[in-house]
Amino acid sequence: MSTEQQYYIPEPSKWPLVAAASMFVTLTGLGLLLFNMTAGNDSMSGQLMFGLGLVGMAYMFFGWFGKVIEESMGGLYSNQLSVSFRKGMSWFIFSEVMFFAAFFGVLFYVRLFSVPWLSGEGAKGIAHMLWPDFSATWPLLTNPSPEQFGSPKAVIDPWHIPLINTFLLVTSSVTLTLAHHALKAGKRSLTKIYMAITMLLGFTFLALQIYEYIEAYQHLNLTLSTGIYGSTFFMLTGFHGAHVTIGCIMLTTVFIRILKGHFTADDHFAFEASAWYWHFVDVVWLMLFMLVYVF
């Protein structure tokens, strides 16, 4: 960057194009996979294309982020760009909030309107005519049309695995903050220890969540296809789990970078962005715990 110039403009890069193409291949592959699955085709073309797309995505992330890290470490980035990154990440998290808001909105609508209406309560209780035997409960264990949608035997007890998971995630947010303070104070070995604990807690959360899903599918007959309780339960917790997975990948990347000696006490945007993301998934979990599991 020349001295009279205050702005940094990144040079042309192939990575955006690689990203767009990989996104296209991944999603088209996933579409093909689902298309074949539902149509009963044996073709593996979807899996192949999906896999290829994921490889492309991985290549893109390594390449693009690697390039950005290289430029950042090379001192090319101005303070202004750092602010742009921060604002960009904040707005990205806001968009994620709205994504979850859509599913929480659905849960709200189902519990307050559609299920009570189907059992004859409320302003549109006339819907009871469809299935006169149906009576509303929540969790909904018997669906309006039990022939079409099977009945879950029970739902997940909030006071076992979910409570442990709540404890794990809240603790991980605390340890991550401690890691941040340690990084800012320049205590790098302490940072590494706290980061390792955070990651361990995150991965344990994921393992328990997988265990809970297996339990639900194998023993409780609580599945995606056993009515709206299962639909909302698995979509909300599933997308949360997917976000925890992304968060874990981010934390792992940051951890490796700390091990390699990246970041300084006052410049560590990747750490902060990952931490914001992690706190965001933590808050979403608290909402889930309250609204999906407990009440």
Place this chain on the structure above:
Amino acid sequence: MSTQAADIDHGDHDHGPAKGITRWLYSTNHKDIGTMYLIFSLVMLFIGGSMAFVIRAELFQPGLQLIEPEFFNQMITMHGLIMVFGAVMPAFVGLANWMIPMMIGAPDMALPRLNNLSFWILPFAFALMMSTLFMDGGGPNFGWTFYAPLSTTYAPPSVTFFIFAIHLLGASSIMGAINVIVTIMNMRAPGMTYFKMPMFCWTWLITAFLLIAVMPVLAGVVTMMLMDIHFATAFFDAGGGGDPVLFQHVFWFFGHPEVYIMILPSFGVVSQVIPTFSRKKLFGYHSMVYAIIAIAVLSFVVWAHHMFTVGMPFVGELFFMYTTMLIAIPTGVKIFNWISTMFRGSMTFETPMLYSIGFVVLFTIGGLSGIMLALAPVDMVYQDTYFVVAHFHYVLVPGAIFGIFAAVYYWLPKWTGKMYDEGLAKLHFWVSFIGLNLTFFPMHFVGLAGMPRRIPDYPLQFADFNMIVSIGAFMFGTSQLIFVYVLIKTLRKGEPAEQLPWEGAEGLEWTLPTPAPYHSFPTPPTVE
């Protein structure tokens, strides 16, 4: 590797554009990306427009003439999707790319590589979406609003690819919006406070906020469709405790802010153009800003006015009716401000001004039919008739599209360094203006008389009006060829433009040389 070579070649200084195709493929330049967006949207305008041709050819006379009803359904669906996501939205992002850095005194967008990604997703997404037309069972045939269960239980198998195309478009829009919002928040030249920003930047700031807020909701709703189709979830199936109406709620929670996404940037353009050609300051700048903010806030609480007839509780109907009518207040403020800006100004009527005045007049007509539709009791009659089609085409064609034309003619001299042919451009305006009124005005009458939308046939009594509508549509569509000719003629043999081609124009973009340099403001200008 080629990028390595480019690194050395470019260093970190700002040079002119790279040579060859990589200039476009690997671009980090807001002008190049803006140009790609604009050209893409023009191509999409013609593809979506040719689908409208098919629709109007079928409706030229009563009876089934040219195409199967099934194909008609695919045409109306794809026409809507392509015009909304392919023509209007990318055109606005293209304008934002070109103009926002120049208007706020920045060298480029805040996140140039993200900018390129959000453009390059679009061709892929539309390739995927349009490929569904050639699949077994045909493309999407459920209308651009893709209501469940039409789009789930009764959808053609290609719906899966449609869903993923929507995901890609959503990702593109979110990235584009993040870029715009960060650029405006972080790249303004020293001294340019929010309340010194040009109106176009203000409208785009709010638009970007709306995009970031509602595009994820669209992603959510198509994901629920996907799960209902492939994993037997019960979101939109009452047999499992869900509700098909739930689809409409979630969709319109996205859909209503979306229609403001398609109009706010046009408000911005018109607020730039009218003061220029009236040679006066914009009347009521602050009230304009507050009006946009009010419209944006209200847009989140009016969605169910699209669903008055689906069976909502009475309280809901009342709530959504009143909130919807409230929108008329900030919109009225804007229209009064535009008119007051023109009042006693030294007006001239160059093409951008013609388009802007056309915008104000015709958008008002669309707004007034909007108020009629907002009344829940009478909407029972209007719902799903051509009156609705007339309404939203009056706000979108002379609203969004005229805004875009105004912007293109207004800034074309700055972009290309050449003047367009004023006579031809005016011809383009007048043929478009007459064509579009011929197309959409009679739709009010056939709609009020009860002609339903989305049906390829109609009773004999609607025949005359429909023939007029079709002739108008062919006229409006064909007149866009004049636009293409004007563009080509400007580029090939336009007269060189001055730095300030419009006498009354103000703003940082006019302080730049003509044509605008590759990197707009390498050092920030100072704003008083």
